[in-house]
Structure formats: structure tokens, C-alpha cells
Amino acid sequence: MDIVRAQHDDAGALQAVGAAIRSLRKGKGLSQEELSHRSSIDRSHMGRIERGERNLSILNLLRISQGLACPPSEILRKAGF
DSSP: OOOOOOOOOHHHHHHHHHHHHHHHHHHTTOOHHHHHHHHTOOHHHHHHHHTTOSOOOHHHHHHHHHHHTSOHHHHHHHTTO
16 A cells, blocks of 8 residues: 655644634634633633644544534535645
């Protein structure tokens, strides 16, 4: 099996995921505080995620997707992945 290696702009990827989360959140009429509460993630940490300043763990991606009532794949698709 061949391994495909791709170079990623890490900062750009984090910003794209953060922007996707923000867009989905606003589209559902949720405040950052409400999404933080629904996701069990501190509001200041959520802000850093949305600004692309924090590397998001898989568990937090799952928590955020549950808070947004969407599959994690929707967040990644909206981010361009």
C-alpha cells in the first residue's frame, strides 16, 4: 500500500477549521458561549479554536460537532478537507 504524503499549511488548516466552526455556529444562531456550553469546552478555548490559534483534538472536534448537531465530516468538508 502506498503512503501519500501531503504538505499542509498547518496555520491555514487550523484557520479553515475554525472558520468552518464559526460559520456553522452562526448559521444555527448560536453564540460562542452557547456552543461552548453544549460542547463542554471553555469559552475562551472555543474562541482560540475559531480563530485558528489552537490545534483541535479529535475529541474536541466530536464535542463541537455534537454541540452543532452535525457530523464531524460536515465541519471538515466546510473547511475544505
